[in-house]
Structure formats: structure tokens, C-alpha cells
Amino acid sequence: MKILSKDKLESVLDKLAESAQVFVPLSRANSSGFYSWENRNPEKEQLMLDTLNVYMSPKNIGFPQTEKMYSIIQSGAEAQIKETFEDSNPRIIFGIRACDARAIRCLDDVFLTRGYTDSFYQARRENMVIIANACYSPGPNCFCAAMGVNPTEPEADIIIRDTGDSGYIWEAQTAKGEELTAGISSLLEEKELKAPEMKPFPTQVDYSGVAEKLKGMFEHPLWEEMAQTCQNCGICTYVCPSCHCFDIQVKSWGDEGYRYRCWDSCMYTEYTAEAGGGNPRPTTKERFRNRFLHKLEFFTERYGYPLCTGCGRCIAACPTGINIVKIIDQVKEASVDD
Amino acid sequence: MTDKCSCEQPLVPTIVEVVDIKDETPDVKSFYCRLSEGGVPFNVAPGQCAMVSCLPVGEGMFSCTWQEEQEYLQFAIKKVGLLTDELHAIEVGQKLGVRGPYGNGFPVEECQGKDMLFIAGGIGLAPLRSFIKYCFKHREDYGKITIVYGSRSYADLCFKEELFDEWPAIKDTQVYVTIDNPEEGWAGHVGFVPAYVEEINPNPQGLMAVTCGPPIMIKFVLQSLEKMGYTDQQVITTLEMRMKCGIGKCGRCNIGSEYICLDGPVFNLAQLRQLPQEW
Numbered sequence: 050m051k052i053l054s055k056d057k058l059e060s061v062l063d064k065l066a067e068s069a070q071v072f073v074p075l076s077r078a079n080s081s082g083f084y085s086w087e088n089r090n091p092e093k094e095q096l097m098l099d100t101l102n103v104y105m106s107p108k109n110i111g112f113p114q115t116e117k118m119y120s121i122i123q124s125g126a127e128a129q130i131k132e133t134f135e136d137s138n139p140r141i142i143f144g145i146r147a148c149d150a151r152a153i154r155c156l157d158d159v160f161l162t163r164g165y166t167d168s169f170y171q172a173r174r175e176n177m178v179i180i181a182n183a184c185y186s187p188g189p190n191c192f193c194a195a196m197g198v199n200p201t202e203p204e205a206d207i208i209i210r211d212t213g214d215s216g217y218i219w220e221a222q223t224a225k226g227e228e229l230t231a232g233i234s235s236l237l238e239e240k241e242l243k244a245p246e247m248k249p250f251p252t253q254v255d256y257s258g259v260a261e262k263l264k265g266m267f268e269h270p271l272w273e274e275m276a277q278t279c280q281n282c283g284i285c286t287y288v289c290p291s292c293h294c295f296d297i298q299v300k301s302w303g304d305e306g307y308r309y310r311c312w313d314s315c316m317y318t319e320y321t322a323e324a325g326g327g328n329p330r331p332t333t334k335e336r337f338r339n340r341f342l343h344k345l346e347f348f349t350e351r352y353g354y355p356l357c358t359g360c361g362r363c364i365a366a367c368p369t370g371i372n373i374v375k376i377i378d379q380v381k382e383a384s385v386d387d
Numbered sequence: 388m389t390d391k392c393s394c395e396q397p398l399v400p401t402i403v404e405v406v407d408i409k410d411e412t413p414d415v416k417s418f419y420c421r422l423s424e425g426g427v428p429f430n431v432a433p434g435q436c437a438m439v440s441c442l443p444v445g446e447g448m449f450s451c452t453w454q455e456e457q458e459y460l461q462f463a464i465k466k467v468g469l470l471t472d473e474l475h476a477i478e479v480g481q482k483l484g485v486r487g488p489y490g491n492g493f494p495v496e497e498c499q500g501k502d503m504l505f506i507a508g509g510i511g512l513a514p515l516r517s518f519i520k521y522c523f524k525h526r527e528d529y530g531k532i533t534i535v536y537g538s539r540s541y542a543d544l545c546f547k548e549e550l551f552d553e554w555p556a557i558k559d560t561q562v563y564v565t566i567d568n569p570e571e572g573w574a575g576h577v578g579f580v581p582a583y584v585e586e587i588n589p590n591p592q593g594l595m596a597v598t599c600g601p602p603i604m605i606k607f608v609l610q611s612l613e614k615m616g617y618t619d620q621q622v623i624t625t626l627e628m629r630m631k632c633g634i635g636k637c638g639r640c641n642i643g644s645e646y647i648c649l650d651g652p653v654f655n656l657a658q659l660r661q662l663p664q665e666w
Contacts, residue, residue, distance in 0.1 A: 119399055121442040128442045128482035133399055164649060165634035168396045267663040294638030297398070297631045301443035310398075313637070321639050323629050324447070324468030327602065329665055339641075342663075347644035 106290030147203035152290030181205035190361025276337035283314035400484030437487030453517035508600025
């Protein structure tokens with residue numbers, strides 16, 4: 050089998066960075082996320098391959114928090130689209146976990162299927178290679194397996210498996226992965242190592258039957274109760290690897306400007322506020338309910354699997370302790386009149 | 388028969404020129420747009436929508452008025468906010484962005500051979516008007532046509548020429564118009580649309596009812612139709628919600644697992660009853 054020895058790790062990342070932008074999990078200020086390997090500050094920022102999940106997910110790599118779409122010119126009655134900014138530069142995400150790899154599949158299904166292909170997402174996605182780091186020791190907030198994700202078999206072009214001190218097992222999974230592997234083969238070794246044993250999940254939750262049960266729970270009093278502490282701050286949607294809602298806005302000065310899209314959040318009043326004054330989700334209860342139903346029921350109905358990948362980021366980030374695992378538990382326990 | 392936006396960049400608009408603007412009411416104007424070189428960037432089916440954008444201001448989803456010739460893209464737009472204020476201020480010759488067509492449109496073929504009942508309030512007549520015009524263009528394919536329309540006042544009635552002159556003159560067509568409150572010079576019906584529909588009481592046998600208007604009107608019209616014996620399959624409505632992408636990706640216009648922009652905006656009542664009551 051192919052092995053990436055740990056002392057060759059930096060050389061591999063440097064080599065990959067010659068032909069693509071390489072994103073790795075890095076500490077940055079008081080936070081962490083997937084940032085460019087070549088632009089890191091080695092004195093202040095550490096590679097965090099051993100951390101299960103960095104604070105920010107890699108979703109911004111395919112779906113930036115703010116993305117310029119096209120530039121415009123309007124002068125009096127004249128108007129034109131000047132330039133469209135689809136960005137298909139090669140990108141490699143290194144060290145992503147199985148939950149985040151599944152979240153990219155969620156984004157792929159949203160942006161690339163069901164009648165329309167989002168050309169901005171497609172441009173970023175088509176030249177992207179995903180190298181995922183298999184998980185064997187789930188953290189306190191991890192519950193990916195309950196959401197149908199296999200932590201040791203991430204959906205990626207290449208899987209690396211940390212065997213401890215000596216190195217990573219390196220397994221190409223797709224043609225893209227094979228091609229990338231060929232380009233760095235001189236830095237890999239050929240020897241036999243054993244992948245670690247999978248440890249049990251500290252957090253247990255049972256999602257089976259939840260999507261079906263939720264179908265009959267839209268008017269359930271539980272939503273009012275569960276939404277009580279929600280501040281509608283939106284941090285859950287911001288750290289979530291699969292939340293894909295966006296807004297399209299314009300920035301203009303004089304005759305020029307551009308349209309851009311940016312992450313939006315179903316937690317905000319403005320998200321569904323209509324020009325005529327109406328709002329179908331006027332209070333926290335409706336917005337909270339829509340978010341969790343989208344994650345656990347609506348997406349499952351539409352795409353066949355949930356929009357929650359069990360990464361646990363929202364559990365860690367919520368300032369009032371709202372916990373999607375407990376919500377699943379409460380839904381399981383709730384009594385429903387037939 | 389419904390076209391979908393098939394362009395390679397579905398979020399990027401095409402530039403069209405406004406060639407005519409018509410005042411419909413004090414706060415509704417019709418805009419006629421076409422490509423500078425002539426023609427339209429896409430054909431629309433009755434009930435389909437398009438994103439109209441004033442480039443430096445923003446985009447909004449509007450129902451396209453269907454026309455057989457597909458000579459213009461036509462929109463009847465009510466002034467209610469930032470974008471529509473801007474649109475109401477433009478003049479003929481202005482260039483705008485459009486992208487589309489979006490949504491499923493009305494089931495015009497499924498309704499063939501049926502009597503048609505159109506029930507609209509205020510600007511809600513705009514989407515229905517496409518279906519009405521389609522029926523008149525294919526008059527032999529549809530039975531008796533009944534149109535019930537109401538607005539707050541006479542001034543707020545849209546498309547008056549069609550309402551009072553053109554449509555009532557067409558074979559087997561009845562047009563009933565009502566306004567909310569009595570006013571000087573108005574000899575017609577006064578009262579709300581749902582009650583007027585019950586008063587007219589069209590026989591549900593072999594009929595399809597199509598309704599659009601303010602949410603509160605739709606709610607009461609649906610109750611009235613149910614009371615009058617209409618089945619859920621006989622009742623069609625077209626919904627709206629805030630939209631940004633128009634292609635089922637940006638998230639906000641969902642009702643349950645359906646997106647109004649993509650899976651709608653047209654649903655029959657049987658379909659709506661399968662969804663959470665958030666419309």
C-alpha cells in the first residue's frame with residue numbers, strides 16, 4: 050500500500066501547491082478553518098490535521114461566503130453585464146473529515162441537480178480534488194454515523210488514514226485521485242501499515258424514522274418549546290458545512306457595480322420578508338422549525354438523505370445550548386396524535 | 388410544453404429594452420420588453436415567471452403575461468418596495484435585466500374541455516390573465532369561462548379595457564367585477580370576492596377553478612369553493628414568496644420540501660394539502 054510518511058507531509062503539500070491552491074485545516078487567531086497552505090503564517094498558524102473538526106467547515110471553498118458573480122454598468126437608459134466571474138482554478142482540500150465530505154455531496158446535489166446547474170458552483174467544483182482524513186476516534190459532539198456517514202470511508206478522491214507515528218495510508222478512490230497521486234508518487238513510500246481500530250461514539254442518537262415522523266409534526270407544540278432559547282443569531286447556519294442558503298445583492302458606485310451572492314440564514318427575519326409586508330415565517334418558532342425540518346425532513350424527502358452530517362459544529366457554537374442531537378431525541382420521544 | 392430556462396448561466400440576466408410602459412392603476416404599470424435587436428430572450432408559458440432586474444438596484448420575480456406571438460416579455464408590476472419603486476420611475480428605452488422562464492406554469496392542457504372559473508383579487512389578476520388570454524386564443528378547447536375579479540376600488544381594478552370591453556364580448560364568457568366599498572359613479576357589485584363567488588355559485592360539475600390574490604383572499608376563496616362542493620383536484624392556485632435565485636437553490640421559497648420557484652408556483656389544492664400549512 051502507499052504510505053505518506055509524516056516527515057514528508059510538508060513536502061507533499063508544497064508539491065501540490067505548485068499546481069493548485071491547497072486548503073488545509075489551520076489554526077488562525079482564536080479560530081480555525083480551511084485556509085491556503087502556501088499563504089499561511091508558519092509562525093502563528095498550525096496545521097490541525099489531528100483535530101477532528103476545525104471551527105469553520107470547508108464549505109467556503111466551493112461556495113464562498115461572498116462571491117462576486119458579474120459586473121454591471123448602467124449609465125442612464127443603457128445597461129450591460131460587463132464580465133462574469135466563474136472561477137475554475139484548481140483547488141485541493143486536504144484533511145477534510147467524512148462529515149464535511151458528505152456536506153460537499155449535499156452542496157453538489159443542491160447546486161448541480163434538479164433541473165438547473167449553478168454555473169458558479171460548478172466552475173469551482175469541477176477542478177476540485179478532495180483528500181479526506183478518515184476518523185477513528187469520534188469527538189464528544191460527533192454523530193456522523195447516525196446520519197448515515199461512514200467516518201472511516203469518507204466520500205473523497207483520496208482517503209488518508211493516520212496510523213500513528215509513522216504515517217498515513219494513502220488510498221486513491223477516483224480517477225482524479227489517481228491522477229493527483231501519480232504527480233506525487235516519488236514522495237510516497239510502498240509498505241504495509243495497519244489502520245487503527247474504530248472507537249465508539251460518545252454521543253449516541255437514532256435518526257431512523259425521524260424524517261417520516263416529522264411529516265406529521267409541523268403543528269406540534271414541541272417547536273414552540275424547543276425554539277424558546279433561540280436568539281436567531283444564525284451561527285448554526287454559518288458554521289454548518291451543508292447550510293447552502295444564499296442571498297444575491299448588488300454593490301454599485303457611479304455607473305458601475307457588481308452583483309454578488311453571499312451566505313444567508315433562515316434564522317433571519319429578512320430571509321423571507323416580502324416587499325409587500327408579508328412574512329410567512331414571522332417569528333423564531335417558524336424559522337427554527339423550518340431550519341430543523343429542512344435538515345431532518347425536507348432535504349431527506351427531496352434528496353434521499355438528511356442535510357445534517359453529524360459534524361457537531363452547531364452544538365459547539367450555539368450560545369444558548371441548542372443541540373440538534375437532543376432535538377432528534379425529543380422528536381423520537383414526542384407523542385403524536387394520529 | 389413549458390420551457391425551462393436552459394441557459395448555461397441561469398443566474399446571469401440578459402439585457403432587454405423597455406419599449407412600452409402602460410399605467411394600469413395608480414400603483415400598477417405594465418412593462419413591455421424585448422431584445423434591442425428584436426425578439427425575446429425566451430418564450431414563456433401561461434403562469435411562468437421571470438426575474439426582472441434593474442441592474443444597480445436588485446432583482447425580483449414577476450409573473451410574465453403570456454402572449455401567443457411571444458413578441459414581448461410583458462410584466463404587470465405593482466409598486467410595493469425598493470425595486471418596484473425604481474421600475475415605476477423608469478421610462479421607455481431603459482435597459483433592464485431578465486432571466487427565466489421559471490416555474491411550472493398553469494396546466495393548460497389538463498384543463499382542456501372544461502368550463503373555467505377564474506377568481507382574482509387586486510394584482511392577483513396578472514398571473515391569471517395569462518391563462519385567461521390563453522383560453523381565449525384557444526377558445527374552442529375550453530367550455531364556458533367565468534371570471535370573478537375584485538379590487539379595493541374602481542381605480543385599483545387592473546386591465547379595465549379587457550375586463551369591461553374585450554372579455555365580456557367573447558362567446559360564452561361572463562365577467563363579474565366587484566369593489567370592496569361603495570363609491571360614487573360605481574353601479575356594479577360591491578363586496579369581497581369570496582362572498583361574490585358564493586353568490587354567483589358556478590356549478591362545480593366539469594369545471595376547473597383557478598385563483599390568485601392576496602393570501603387572505605385565497606384563504607377565504609378556498610373555503611368558499613369547498614363549501615360549494617369543489618374537490619381539491621378542481622382548485623388551482625399560484626403562490627408567491629420571496630425569491631432570490633429562481634432555480635431551487637437559495638433556499639427561501641420552500642413550503643415543506645417543495646420550492647415555489649421550481650416546483651410551483653402553480654399547485655392544485657390536493658398538492659397543497661400534502662404540504663405544511665405555511666402558504
